[in-house]
Amino acid sequence: MWSDYLSAGFFKAFEASSGIKVNFTGIDSNEEIINKMKASKGRGIDICSPTNMRSPQWKNLELLQPFDYSKISTIKNANPAMLRVGHDEWNFGAKGSHWLPMIWGTEGIAWRTDQWAPPRAGDIPSYGDIWQSDVKGKTMMRVHSGMLGAGLYLETIGKLEPGAMKKAYDGEPGMRKTWQVVTDFCIANKKQVKLFWNDADSQKNGLLNDGVVVGQTWDGPPISMMNNDDPVQYRAPVEGALAWIDGMALSKQAENLDAVYEFLTYCYTPEVGGRSIDGGKDDSWGGKGHGYNSAVLGADQYASDDYGKTFGSVYPYKSLANLWPWPKEPQWYADVRTEYVNKFNAA
Incomplete structure (x- = not known):
């Protein structure tokens, strides 16, 4: 997970x-999930947690098995639009x-409120803020998604055609043309970036301890800091926050099926979904949560009383209508993107 x-x-x-103990291995990227599953052929793992748009990369691996909904009594609480993603994009071999x-959740822009503010009305940030001279050497990003954000910014200033970053998923020649422009821009401005993060803790440390004032981040880590009253704000940028759904997939080699289905039944309970966000309305869970949003209907009713206020702060105005859903990602796209990521890393 x-x-x-x-x-x-x-x-x-x-x-x-x-009475069930969960043996948990934390991961930081979809590539790590796939590599761990391929290395063991799924043995020793019951559940893994790929992101929705990665289905093309899993389709032919034969590492997963379909879920039996009849064994999840709370599955009716799953968001139906999100559940449909599994039916439409993860129904391998028409087996379910x-x-x-x-x-x-989303990936957008977070900043230190005591050191910087977006130079726009309403404090609406932009992916381009990371690349401005006033924050040189004080920004952070994850390499591959930060490059995507840079591309969306380049669309807004006319360096790329509108919609170019989405069209890049249509075929390799067009992708290479677009990503070369993005890579050249990122290399030319690499000194802007102080920190390349790869997990939640590195995002938090960047903002609190490592001198970062603005960065492209997941929503969960900065929101958890907002809930702790740290001087941090996360917000959907003007270009649209990158939207994703992380899920659960069942290993074909799962050895603890009864426990798995009890775990899933528990996860789709609204109270559990809400408490998982931010600890809930009391402190019986220690006030800790992931800071993202739940795929369980009714979960928001069991999150803390501040959840709605925080959500409105993070997604103001028309932010939800302006989300940038991450398209399905075929393996060829991931492989070519890695080439450009490596060029930026090596520069």
């Missing part, structure tokens, strides 16, 4: 409820869904 998705409070509550939604 992604490293910050299951809190100590979650594990404690689930074990008390079921091989993926269930768990958490949804």
Whole structure:
């Protein structure tokens, strides 16, 4: 599972409820999930947690098995639009869904409110803020998604055609043309970036301890800092926050199926979904949560009283209508993107 998705409070509550102990290995990227599963052929793993748009990379690996909905009594609480992603994009061999939604969120812009503010009305940030001279050497990003954000910014200033970053998923020649422009821009401005992050903790440390004043981040880590009253704000940028759904997939070699289905039934309980966000309305889970949004209907009713206020702050105005859903990602796209990521890293 992604490293910050299951809190100590979650594990404690689930074990008390079921008597089942969860053996948890934290991961930081989709590539790590796939590589771990391929290395073991799925052995020793019951559940892994790929992101929705990665289905083309899993389709032919034969590492997963379909879910049996009849064994998840709470599946009716899953967001139906998100559940449909499994039916439409993860129904390998027409055997049923091989993926269930768990958490949804975005990647956008976070900043230190005591040191910087977006230079726009309403404090609406832009991916381009990372590349401005006033924050040189004080920004952070994850390499591949930060390059995507840079491309979206280049669209807005006329360096790329509008929609070029989305059209890049249509074929390799067009992708290479677009990503070469992005890579050249990122290399020319690499000194802007102080930190390349790869997990939730490195994002938090960047903003609190490492001198970063603005960065492209997941929503969860900065929102958890906002909930702790740290001087941090996350917000959807003007170009649109990158939207994703992380889910759960069942290993073909899963050895603990009864425990897996009890775990899934627990996860799709609205109270558990809400408490997982930010600890809930009391402190019985220790006030800890992942800071993202739940794929469980009714979960928001069990999150803390501040959840709605925070959500409105993070996604103001027309932000939800302006989301940039990450397209399905074929393997050829991932491979070519890695070439450009390596060029930027090596520069």
